[in-house]
Amino acid sequence: MVAGELRPQIGADGSFSLFSGRFGEGFHGPIGALREARAKFVRPAQLERFPAGQSLVVVDVGFGLGTNSAALLEAAQARGLTLQIWGLELDPAPLRQALEAPGFRRQWQVGTLRLLEGLQRDGRATAPSPSGLTSRASLLWGDGRQGVGTLLDPDGAGGQALDARCDLVLLDAFSPQRCPELWTLEFLGALARLLKPDGRLLTYCCAAAVRRSLQLAGLSLASIRPPTPPEPGVGAGRQRAAWSYGTAASPGPLPADPRPDPGAEPPPLTPLSAMEMEHLATRAAEPYRDPSGQASAREILVARQRAQAASGAGSTSAWRRRWGLEGGTGQAA
Numbered sequence: 001m002v003a004g005e006l007r008p009q010i011g012a013d014g015s016f017s018l019f020s021g022r023f024g025e026g027f028h029g030p031i032g033a034l035r036e037a038r039a040k041f042v043r044p045a046q047l048e049r050f051p052a053g054q055s056l057v058v059v060d061v062g063f064g065l066g067t068n069s070a071a072l073l074e075a076a077q078a079r080g081l082t083l084q085i086w087g088l089e090l091d092p093a094p095l096r097q098a099l100e101a102p103g104f105r106r107q108w109q110v111g112t113l114r115l116l117e118g119l120q121r122d123g124r125a126t127a128p129s130p131s132g133l134t135s136r137a138s139l140l141w142g143d144g145r146q147g148v149g150t151l152l153d154p155d156g157a158g159g160q161a162l163d164a165r166c167d168l169v170l171l172d173a174f175s176p177q178r179c180p181e182l183w184t185l186e187f188l189g190a191l192a193r194l195l196k197p198d199g200r201l202l203t204y205c206c207a208a209a210v211r212r213s214l215q216l217a218g219l220s221l222a223s224i225r226p227p228t229p230p231e232p233g234v235g236a237g238r239q240r241a242a243w244s245y246g247t248a249a250s251p252g253p254l255p256a257d258p259r260p261d262p263g264a265e266p267p268p269l270t271p272l273s274a275m276e277m278e279h280l281a282t283r284a285a286e287p288y289r290d291p292s293g294q295a296s297a298r299e300i301l302v303a304r305q306r307a308q309a310a311s312g313a314g315s316t317s318a319w320r321r322r323w324g325l326e327g328g329t330g331q332a333a
């Protein structure tokens, strides 16, 4: 496969996704793009927290095909909510390529599709809902590190800074080893500044370096609970190894009930387990650093390896052995 190529990929749920030759990684996991968007972003957003009629400010980092924003929009509209979405995305090709695929287009309601088409054409679009309420979305094309600076700039995002104004930040970059630029202490700190006191950053990622950096940015953490019963279409070994579906982080406390009522649907967030807490004390928790905001992926990875070698933190392989995680999903990296 050519380095810059994007190859269509259909997930276990039949929804449309892409594989990136440049990053050597799929845009979504094997459960499928739509199911992943719902399980790792829409459900942990807990839209039921908001009264109908409210407008939520959302930042979607790594907008890609727009699957996360589109799934969130349809769930929000079903609850009488509207969204103001700001998408950060390096490459216009994934959205363009997805909109050329009939299977992708069939996934969405007409208004959602019009919004995605408008974004691809003009970089901004609106989505009126049957209730008469209008959601809006804008894309900031380019490196997300500059994009977040624009959102924090008083003249940047439609004439007002989004400091402490965002209800949700969806962080769906490629994995930290492939795209460390969007997982650094500095970048996560900037995303943290966007959040309202009860706002939430949601990500599929449960890497210790990312969780530790979110803590250092002053956020409290919860783990996104994997669904029960497990998602269909994923091998049993992989399901056993999936100890978390990701991370929620907030400036305020996160509701996380460790013991759901028997028979009731378990809540989407749960406190970090003893195993997950210990993970944050290992060398894997060494943050990715990018003080200049311009470092290359390689520079960030090399600097982190050096810092890990000099660190007095506990061994991550010993932690893996202690918790029987050998041969797992690589979530602990």
Ligand SMILES: C[S@@+](CC[C@H](N)C(=O)[O-])C[C@H]1O[C@@H](n2cnc3c(N)ncnc32)[C@H](O)[C@@H]1O
Binding pocket: 026, 027, 028, 037, 061, 062, 063, 064, 065, 066, 067, 068, 069, 088, 089, 090, 091, 094, 142, 143, 144, 145, 172, 173, 174, 179, 181, 182
């Ligand atoms: C895992 S995919 C996102 C999938 C997307 N959230 C969706 O629902 O379709 C990661 C995205 O991050 C984008 N990306 C990679 N490096 C970036 C950067 N430095 N700034 C902004 N976006 C970047 C990629 O082009 C890709 O679209």
